Amino acid sequence: MTQKLVHVVAAVILNEQGEFLLSSRPEGKAYAGYWEFAGGKVETGESELQAVQRELYEELGLRITAATPWLTKIHHYEHASVLLRFFRVLPHEWQGEVVCRERQQYSWQQAGRFDVEPMLPANGPILRALSLPLRLRGNAAQGWTGVNGLGKVSMGFTNQDIRLLPINTQRTDDAGLQLQCLQADSDLAACNADGWWWQPQREAEVNELLARLHQGCPVPIVALLPESLQTQAARLQAAGVHIADTTAESVLSA
Numbered sequence: 644m645t646q647k648l649v650h651v652v653a654a655v656i657l658n659e660q661g662e663f664l665l666s667s668r669p670e671g672k673a674y675a676g677y678w679e680f681a682g683g684k685v686e687t688g689e690s691e692l693q694a695v696q697r698e699l700y701e702e703l704g705l706r707i708t709a710a711t712p713w714l715t716k717i718h719h720y721e722h723a724s725v726l727l728r729f730f731r732v733l734p735h736e737w738q739g740e741v742v743c744r745e746r747q748q749y750s751w752q753q754a755g756r757f758d759v760e761p762m763l764p765a766n767g768p769i770l771r772a773l774s775l776p777l778r779l780r781g782n783a784a785q786g787w788t789g790v791n792g793l794g795k796v797s798m799g800f801t802n803q804d805i806r807l808l809p810i811n812t813q814r815t816d817d818a819g820l821q822l823q824c825l826q827a828d829s830d831l832a833a834c835n836a837d838g839w840w841w842q843p844q845r846e847a848e849v850n851e852l853l854a855r856l857h858q859g860c861p862v863p864i865v866a867l868l869p870e871s872l873q874t875q876a877a878r879l880q881a882a883g884v885h886i887a888d889t890t891a892e893s894v895l896s897a
């Protein structure tokens with residue numbers, strides 16, 4: 644039997660320093676005192692963006708002008724099964740001073756250096772994903788570098804770290820979502836613990852990925868863009884895809 648999923652949105656609010664905002668769950672809610680990204684259930688007749696805007700105003704007094712869908716996760720709690728849609732909100736996409744309207748606490752956190760706990764159980768992979776720079780440079784032999792909230796970081800992935808993506812799995816959990824998202828080009832997709840790596844060859848594949856991202860993906864997608872597709876970088880980044888600029892041989896060629 645398919646369990647009904649509660650549709651939830653949550654906002655990853657970023658500031659100019661590259662930090663993101665966490666708040667604690669107020670008394671009276673399941674997992675009271677646990678830390679989360681502000682958000683809540685999408686109400687009937689509301690779009691996801693409207694739900695993000697309403698929740699952020701209700702909970703923290705912030706006005707959201709735009710938000711980009713990023714990762715999607717399914718999590719089964721004892722109180723409910725939730726479909727969590729995380730949105731990235733860039734520094735110029737929100738206004739206001741944080742006000743804790745539900746007597747919760749808030750904290751600006753750096754990717755890779757968290758000092759609040761406990762965290763809602765579904766959020767671990769999301770926090771790890773925040774450490775992955777939006778733009779990576781390098782190649783399979785020398786590894787990858789990029790900038791995140793902690794400054795310049797070196798990822799050091801080699802061909803051995805990156806596994807090819809399995810296909811044809813009929814699953815409705817997170818792995819199922821990932822596969823659904825990338826099935827069409829699965830021979831070109833690869834993965835490691837930090838995200839799905841994907842190597843488009845043609846613009847049509849970029850379009851396909853963008854269409855599939857609407858269905859949601861629970862880990863970041865890193866697109867390895869060949870020279871001929873560099874013009875697609877901005878579109879992909881606007882959709883929350885991380886971009887890796889290859890400077891030498893392909894990561895997937897070994």
Ligand SMILES: Nc1nc2c([nH]c(=O)n2[C@H]2C[C@H](O)[C@@H](COP(=O)(O)OP(=O)(O)OP(=O)(O)O)O2)c(=O)[nH]1
Nearest residue numbers: 651653672679680681682683684718725763765766
């Ligand atoms: N807001 C939020 N909810 C999360 C996150 N991670 C996570 O697993 N959840 C779960 C916890 C809850 O089961 C569900 C959100 O429901 P909620 O009860 O907070 O929603 P709400 O604010 O609309 O609450 P209410 O009006 O029904 O009291 O999603 C997160 O980062 N942010």
